[in-house]
Amino acid sequence: MNAKGPMPADSNDPPVLSFVVPCYNEAANIRALHERLCTVMAGRPETWECICVNDGSRDDTLAILMALATEDPRVRVLDLSRNFGKEAALTAGLDHARGAAAIPLDADLQDPPELVPELVARWREGYDVVNAVRLSREGESLIKRATAHAFYRVFNRISKVPIPEDTGDFRLLSRPVLNALRQLPERRRFMKGLFAWVGFRTTSVSYHRAPRQAGQTTWNYVRLWRFALDGILSFSDAPLRIASYLGLAVSLLSFLYAVNLLAQTLLFGNPVKGYPSLMVALLFLGGVQLMALGVIGEYLGRVYDESKGRPVYLIRHPLEAGRGNAGSPPSSADP
Ligand code: UDP
Ligand code: MG
Numbered sequence: 107m108n109a110k111g112p113m114p115a116d117s118n119d120p121p122v123l124s125f126v127v128p129c130y131n132e133a134a135n136i137r138a139l140h141e142r143l144c145t146v147m148a149g150r151p152e153t154w155e156c157i158c159v160n161d162g163s164r165d166d167t168l169a170i171l172m173a174l175a176t177e178d179p180r181v182r183v184l185d186l187s188r189n190f191g192k193e194a195a196l197t198a199g200l201d202h203a204r205g206a207a208a209i210p211l212d213a214d215l216q217d218p219p220e221l222v223p224e225l226v227a228r229w230r231e232g233y234d235v236v237n238a239v240r241l242s243r244e245g246e247s248l249i250k251r252a253t254a255h256a257f258y259r260v261f262n263r264i265s266k267v268p269i270p271e272d273t274g275d276f277r278l279l280s281r282p283v284l285n286a287l288r289q290l291p292e293r294r295r296f297m298k299g300l301f302a303w304v305g306f307r308t309t310s311v312s313y314h315r316a317p318r319q320a321g322q323t324t325w326n327y328v329r330l331w332r333f334a335l336d337g338i339l340s341f342s343d344a345p346l347r348i349a350s351y352l353g354l355a356v357s358l359l360s361f362l363y364a365v366n367l368l369a370q371t372l373l374f375g376n377p378v379k380g381y382p383s384l385m386v387a388l389l390f391l392g393g394v395q396l397m398a399l400g401v402i403g404e405y406l407g408r409v410y411d412e413s414k415g416r417p418v419y420l421i422r423h424p425l426e427a428g429r430g431n432a433g434s435p436p437s438s439a440d441p
Contacts, residue, residue, distance in 0.1 A: 121180070122152035123226070124205030125219075128159045128195035132213035133166040134321050139215055140174055140181065146219045152226065157182050158213075159199045162189030185423035193295040194419040196275060200284060208284055210275045215319040217276035224311045225278040234306035236278040237270050240315045253327075257334050264344035269302045270310060282306065293411055293418055296337040303341075339404055346405065349398040356394050360387065 125143060129136065140156070147154055158181060160168045168185060175181040184198055196210055207229055211217045221238055228236040243251055258271040275297055279287070286304040325333070339345065363383075 119153070120204040120206070121155045122206050123147075123154040123222075124203035124208040125154065125156040126159070126196060126199030126203055126208055126210045127156060127213050128161055128192050128199060128210075129163060129167050129171065129213045130161040130189060130192070130195070130324060131163045131165045131167060131321060133163070133170055135213050135215060135319050136167065136170050136174065138319060139211070139213055139219070140178070142215065142219045143211075144178075146222055150223065150226075155180050155182055155203075155205065157184060157199045157202055159184045159186060159195040161186050161192070161195035183423070184421060187420040187422040190419045192275075193297050196297055197295050198419045198421070200279070200287060203284060205281075207278050207280045209278050212274075212276070214321065214323075216316055217274070218313060218316060221276075221311065221313050228309050228311060229278050229280060231309075232307065233309045234280040234283050235301065235308040237273045237308065237310040238276040239270065239310045239312045240272045240274065241312045243315045244317045246315075246317070250330075253330065257337075261334075261338055261341070264338065265299070265341040267299065267303045267341055269298050270308075273298070273310070274315075275301075277301065280306070292340070293414075293416060294336055294340055294408060295418060296333075296340045299337055299341045335404070339408060343405075345401045349401045352394055353398060356391065360391075363387070 127139065136158070143154075143156060158171045158174075160171055160183065168183075171181070171183045175183050182202070184202055186195060186198060190198075199210070200208055207226075209222060209225060211219065217238065225236045225238065243254075255272075258269065262268045262271070279301070283301075283304055283306050286306070287300060290300055290303075292300075367383075
């Protein structure tokens with residue numbers, strides 16, 4: 107392990123810990139998060155930096171981040187050129203983390219910085235990944251908790267790489283893991299899956315997830331559904347297989363039905379009565395075919411996306427350590 111002890115506060119030295127905070131319209135939360143981080147880290151030997159990724163926020167997030175970076179050189183700001191989504195923002199932050207370990211944190215204080223000492227302690231024991239497992243999720247609706255619960259179970263049934271249940275992005279990732287993550291070239295980044303895919307020695311600690319401190323979640327059910335679909339399609343080809351099995355089952359049923367029809371015709375003659383059954387078979391087969399095509403299409407669309415090879419994110423404002431950000435920050439209202 108290449109973790110170092112206390113170091114002088116020279117902003118050119120890599121810190122021990124890099125906190126990575128994706129921020130999308132989090133103006134009301136950033137200062138509170140920074141304060142809590144400072145309080146937690148005040149008594150600790152590790153040097154740290156906090157990489158705040160502004161994911162195309164439409165409020166004062168960028169201005170507040172810039173101000174904070176001027177006051178505290180440990181805060182570094184990464185300004186993406188537009189809203190790329192949380193997974194891309196997190197990727198950007200992790201790519202720029204210089205620490206011996208990185209800890210992604212949600213800006214809304216749902217991931218308590220108070221857990222950091224525990225994460226670090228397990229890391230010091232020799233683990234490369236320390237997951238923070240949610241024991242409870244306060245302030246989230248029953249439906250959200252139920253769908254999240256179902257997602258983890260479905261995912262783990264059909265994915266080749268299981269992801270730890272009830273674990274968000276809040277975890278400690280050591281340098282070897284960060285380097286491994288950088289080698290993964292995919293554009294559709296389902297981070298939870300990628301974290302699990304790289305492996306390494308993993309352990310977990312548990313915590314109670316607090317409700318969002320201020321503002322509103324941007325994850326409505328449509329977005330969550332797409333996110334879940336992305337996760338499953340990135341880590342499993344089960345939907346393709348299910349489509350083939352479904353096709354097989356339907357063919358088998360149709361064959362049995364044909365035998366039945368033949369027997370009836372031979373035994374009781376043919377009293378032209380086929381319309382309803384014909385319609386049912388036609389619509390059913392049509393439906394199954396469209397569904398199978400849709401599944402193939404979902405994968406093909408992703409292949410197309412990957413083949414374009416566009417970068418996962420674009421940075422509008424170069425990241426500089428601490429005071430370097432003070433230059434002339436572009437306002438988030440710029441076109
Ligand atoms: N986030 C982001 N880009 C987005 C949406 C969200 O960087 O397009 C950040 C957001 O600022 C927060 C974290 O991702 O720090 C989690 O978002 P949120 O709290 O809305 O999700 P939830 O906790 O409800 O799953
Ligand atoms: Mg949240």
